[in-house]
Amino acid sequence: MHKVAIFGASGYTGAELVRLIATHPELEIAALAADRRAGSEMAEVFPHLRHLALPRLARIEEIDLGEIDLVFCALPHATTQEVVAALPAGMRVCDLSADFRLEDPEVYAHWYGRPHQAPALQAEAVYGLPEFYRERIRTARIVASTGCNAATGIFAMRPLIEAGVVDPDEIVIDLKTGVSGAGRSAKEAMLHAEVSEGFHAYNIGRHRHLAEFDQEFAKAAGRPVSVRFTAHLLPQNRGILATCYVKGDPQAIHAALAERYAAEPFLQVLPFGQTPHTRHVRGSNFVHLGVSDERQPGRATVVAVLDNLVKGASGMGVQNANLMLGLDETAGLMLAPVFP
Structure with a gap:
């Protein structure tokens, strides 16, 4: 089992990551971070997940990353760059925000109204659209999932x-x-x-x-x-x-x-x-x-x-993580659509 952490677990994409990973055959949720809800149980934030045995929500700085294989960042835009820059060297990251999607930091600054806070890391980030960048994603340290x-x-x-x-x-x-x-x-x-x-x-x-x-x-x-x-x-x-x-x-x-x-x-x-x-x-x-x-x-x-929330965010994130960790790309993702 590969242990993962989810930063921003109290948002919609964080909850979708939990829902998808809960039945994933080779991923285990080892840590959940949500600064404003730190100390809460996930069931208090999302009652539809109360059937799952999940870690208590914590602040990012409280999480022991020693045994974590990959971090999902489901944080608000313009906050992920500094968080990723503070992670241990070599920590693999699947980012669901917009912070690493644009290859040119100057283009990022133009569209998001603030300077890029980690331009050196941007150089190694891969645009996370698996159907077009599959081979690069497999070896990437940072993957920036595409906007929905x-x-x-x-x-x-x-x-x-x-x-x-x-x-x-x-x-x-x-x-x-x-x-x-x-x-x-x-x-x-x-x-x-x-x-x-x-x-x-x-x-x-x-x-x-x-x-x-x-x-x-x-x-x-x-x-x-x-x-x-x-x-x-x-x-x-x-x-x-x-x-x-x-x-x-x-x-x-x-x-x-x-x-x-x-x-x-x-x-x-x-x-x-x-x-x-x-x-x-x-x-x-x-x-x-x-x-x-x-x-x-x-x-x-x-x-x-x-x-x-799935192929446009968390599902694509899990698909990218599967590639990054050398797993079957479809693992945990072949759920049929909900209808009606």
Whole structure:
């Protein structure tokens, strides 16, 4: 058994890590950290986990890392860099925050409004999208799991850019996401009365996941790519649906996605013309993708769905950890979606 610690265990992604690792055949939760809830039992914070025998929540500095094989960081953005920098040299880290996702510290400073606090560590961090960086993740010390919105769009678009079947300058990503993506901290804008019975666009032209699209699509195209992307907040707890409008032959687009993901255990391309639903991946590590033609020749719509707390966060984190520890990549993750 490989012993792991979870920093930030009192948040949604921390709870999802516990839920997934609890039935993992080769991972054991040896420590849980949550500074504001230090001293509490996990069952007090998340009653749905009371059936599990878990360590008491502690402060990060109180945890003995001597026997820990890997640390999951499910901490708020802009806090992980300093925490990771203070860990023992060589400690392997799977980070679920945005702190190590952007390869250029100056780009990070531009999008997150503060200087990078660990630029030397950034140089050894690997972008944590397993389907594209699997071999690098296996040997990495620090893996930065992809942002949930970014992952949804990248799964849909990157293979098409790489295959040259879409025009990279004609991509529009219209994305809807559930409220759990905003985290568990109390926010007036996230109150039930504020979000129910309607939905709205937010951070138009300024969403931080644009930086991840820029980074990853430029690699795929071999030149800068600037997509149009708008996120919308849905009055539902989980799920992301990205509707992507592209210029290219619909059948060639479908064939490119099907070929690229044919051997991927968590990526499923639906028959041409079928549309994926968020409810069909809820609570799972699966991604469903669909391609449809449009009434205008040479145009197509690509739809991708995933669960933002699983494949968009904690499930991807466990998938990365499996690779880092030399385990079966799918271990602990082949849970069927919850339906209805």
